[in-house]
Amino acid sequence: MADKSRRYDKMSRDELYELAQQREIEGRAELSKEELVTALEQEEAGPDAVQLLLRQHDEIRRLFGEFDARSNRPSKKKEEIVRELITILVKHAEIEEQVFYPAVREELEGLDSEIDEDLEEHHAAELLLWELDHLSSDAERYDAKVTVLKENISHHLEEEESELFPEVEKQMSEERRRELGAAMETVWRVAPTRPHPLTPDTPPGNVVAGIPGTVIDLTVGAVRGVKRLVRRGS
Ligand SMILES: [Fe+2]
Ligand SMILES: [Fe+2]
Known part of the structure; x- marks a missing residue:
C-alpha cells in the first residue's frame, strides 16, 4: 500500500x-x-463486505419487484426473472456462508445464534429455490412459491440489515471488512449458480462441496486464500 x-x-x-x-x-x-x-x-x-452485500440485497429486491409487476399468466419472462433470482440468491448465500459468516462468528462476540438462524433461513430458501429451478411458470402454485420465497427472503434481508450488519460495522475494522469484500469477490466468480440444498453450509464442508467440479482446480488456491483470510482475524 x-x-x-x-x-x-x-x-x-x-x-x-x-x-x-x-x-x-x-x-x-x-x-x-x-x-x-x-x-x-x-x-x-477491495469493496467493504457490508456494502457489497447491501448492493446485492437491493438487486434481489429489484428482481422480486420485477416479478410482482408481471401478470398471473405463465410466461418466459417470469421464468427468466426467476432464473436470475436463483443465480443471485445462490451466489449471495455462498459468499456469506464461505467468507462472511465464518469470519464474523470467529472474530466478533455474541453473534453465534444470529448466524445459526441465518444459515437455517438460507437452507429453507434453498429448498424452495431447488423446486423453482425444476418448474416452469405454468406449474401449479408457481407464483405462490415465488411469493413465499419473497416473504422469507425479505424477512432474512431485513434481519441481516437491522441486526447483523450494524454490529459488524461497529465491531470490525474497515480494513478487515475490505479484506473480506475482496475474498467474497473471488468466491463470487466461482460460486455455483444452481441450488444444492443438501450440501453442507459451513466450513470446511461447504468450501469444496458447493463448487462445481469443473472449477475445483481453479478454486483451490482461492479457497486457501479465503481460509487464510478468515482465520487471520483483525
Ligand atoms: Fe444471508
Ligand atoms: Fe444477505
Missing part, C-alpha cells in the same frame, strides 16, 4: 481523476487530490 501511495503521490489530480474514472469510483468529481488517492487505495483493497 505504501508503494502505491508513493506512486499516486507523484501523479497529478487529472491523472488520478482519469484512473478513478476507469475504475468507476463514485463521487470522483467532488474529490480533492488527497481524497482521490484514498479512494483509489480503498478500491484496490
Whole structure:
C-alpha cells in the first residue's frame, strides 16, 4: 500500500481523476487530490463486505419487484426473472456462508445464534429455490412459491440489515471488512449458480462441496486464500 501511495503521490489530480474514472469510483468529481488517492487505495483493497452485500440485497429486491409487476399468466419472462433470482440468491448465500459468516462468528462476540438462524433461513430458501429451478411458470402454485420465497427472503434481508450488519460495522475494522469484500469477490466468480440444498453450509464442508467440479482446480488456491483470510482475524 505504501508503494502505491508513493506512486499516486507523484501523479497529478487529472491523472488520478482519469484512473478513478476507469475504475468507476463514485463521487470522483467532488474529490480533492488527497481524497482521490484514498479512494483509489480503498478500491484496490477491495469493496467493504457490508456494502457489497447491501448492493446485492437491493438487486434481489429489484428482481422480486420485477416479478410482482408481471401478470398471473405463465410466461418466459417470469421464468427468466426467476432464473436470475436463483443465480443471485445462490451466489449471495455462498459468499456469506464461505467468507462472511465464518469470519464474523470467529472474530466478533455474541453473534453465534444470529448466524445459526441465518444459515437455517438460507437452507429453507434453498429448498424452495431447488423446486423453482425444476418448474416452469405454468406449474401449479408457481407464483405462490415465488411469493413465499419473497416473504422469507425479505424477512432474512431485513434481519441481516437491522441486526447483523450494524454490529459488524461497529465491531470490525474497515480494513478487515475490505479484506473480506475482496475474498467474497473471488468466491463470487466461482460460486455455483444452481441450488444444492443438501450440501453442507459451513466450513470446511461447504468450501469444496458447493463448487462445481469443473472449477475445483481453479478454486483451490482461492479457497486457501479465503481460509487464510478468515482465520487471520483483525
Ligand atoms: Fe444471508
Ligand atoms: Fe444477505
